[in-house]
Amino acid sequence: MDDQHTPADTPESEERSALRRVAGLSTDLTDVAEVEYRKLRLERVVLVGVWTSGTAEEAESSLAELAALAETAGAEVRDGVVQRRRKPDPATYIGSGKAEELRELVVAAEADTVVCDGELSPSQLVHLEDVVGVKVVDRTALILDIFAQHAKTREGKAQVALAQMRYMLPRLRGWGQSMSRQMGGGGGGGMATRGPGETKIETDRRQINQRMAKLRREIAELATGREVKREERRRRQVLSVALAGYTNAGKSSLLNQLTGAGVLVWNALFATLDTTVRRAETPSGRTYTVADTVGFVRHLPHHLVEAFRSTIDEVADAHLVLHVVDGTHPDPAAQLDAVRKVLREVGAGGVTEVVVVNKADAADPAVVARLLDEEPGSIAVSARTGQGIDELRALVDRLLPHPEVEVEAMVPYTEGGLVARAHQEGGVLAEEHTAQGTRLTARVSPELASALRAYPDYEGSAST
DSSP, X not given: OOOOOOGGGSHHHHHHHSEEEOTTOOOOOOOHHHHHHHTOOOOEEEEEEEEOSSOHHHHHHHHHHHHHHHHHTTOEEEEEEEEEOSSOBTTTBSOHHHHHHHHHHHHHHTOSEEEESSOOOHHHHHHHHHHHOSEEEEHHHHHHHHHHHHOOSHXXXXXXXXXHHHHHGGGOOOOGGGGSBOOOTTSSXXXXXXXXXXXXXXXXXXXXXXXXXXXXXXXXXXXXXXXXXXXXHHHTTOEEEEEEEBTTSSHHHHHHHHHOOOOOOOSSTTSOOSOEEEEEEOTTSOEEEEEEOOOBXXXXXXXXXXXXXXXXXXXXXXXXXXXXXXXXSSOHHHHHHHHHHHHHHTTOTTXXXXXXXXXXXXXOHHHHHHHHHHSTTOEEOOTTTOTTHHXXXXXXXXXXXXXXXXXXXXXXXXXXXXXXXHHHHSEEEEEEEOSSSEEEEEEEOHHHHHHHTTSOOHHHHHHO
């Protein structure tokens, strides 16, 4: 009788679970000037991913994105491999045998860091480092490092610091003296101070917890200030639009086109983190705000979603969300899904959404056409060339809520501010300048309608 092979022993299974090298990931820098310009200490890294579901192309696309993240963090990618498994190995992420193969690859590539395409448990990090003999970093730590580099405002820095500490706390490790116990409190004995003191690592944990509590209070205070501003905009019934989308989809470029904000535009992942709110005007003259929010990425660390919740809340409070997607990306549909998943987490899934396919000037027309067909009401633009921007402005004007109260008034010239508000906050249907003042017919909010009714248009009412 033929030998019975288990699925794990077959040549086909071995090939499927082998480490597969992903081509085209190397980011070797030969130009010394480029290295000096970046002013970063470059680490030589090897990327490794575990492919648990989907196609090989999807797995390689995820690793390519990890390579872009590593380069953004200042690393030099030497090589990258993926392995097919039902689930990551609980001990070493890729299994002990494949970890030994990874060690050989690290030595051959002269790498000093391994970056894993997933969030590893503390034990997985320790065990994999023991086998490969170099530092191991997971996807979450890499994204946190990029955020730490790019955060500029006080709130942004506090949010990143809190997320880093939440990530680091369960991963603290002690060596030698760090694990020794300190003397009990007071050092002089006595009933209140007997027994072993806390270890150095316990002290570190306590200090981190204290620091996290302080950061939470600081973020809460800053969030309160942000909420006060939002509440003032709500009271004045200012229309609001939020830009959301994958990192490097072109949100900041689009903000500049819509508002002339002059926000930093850089072809890199997470180039801008801090929320920017600018004022814009619709073709009909209505004023609205545009908020550029933090970019998203697949498998965005939960620590970051929680830390940036107050920032992402700008999306939940908006009247309209412009969901910007990169038309040149190999898998724009996956980008759309990743962003929508996070928006649902923060309660912003019910806001009116318009998909804006950016970079239409450089994208494959067939890809753009497919996206426009799959996403009803979507629009294609190019923030770089201005293509489709006028159509987008008109679309925003049409989709933003219109006031429901129609009012007629004869506004004295001394109350010109009310006329200006009617233009900015509502829709002016008719306007005539007379000797008595400005005869106005407009659709406005109930609050503004009440103010305008203080100046009734008796002449206009009689003529009608």
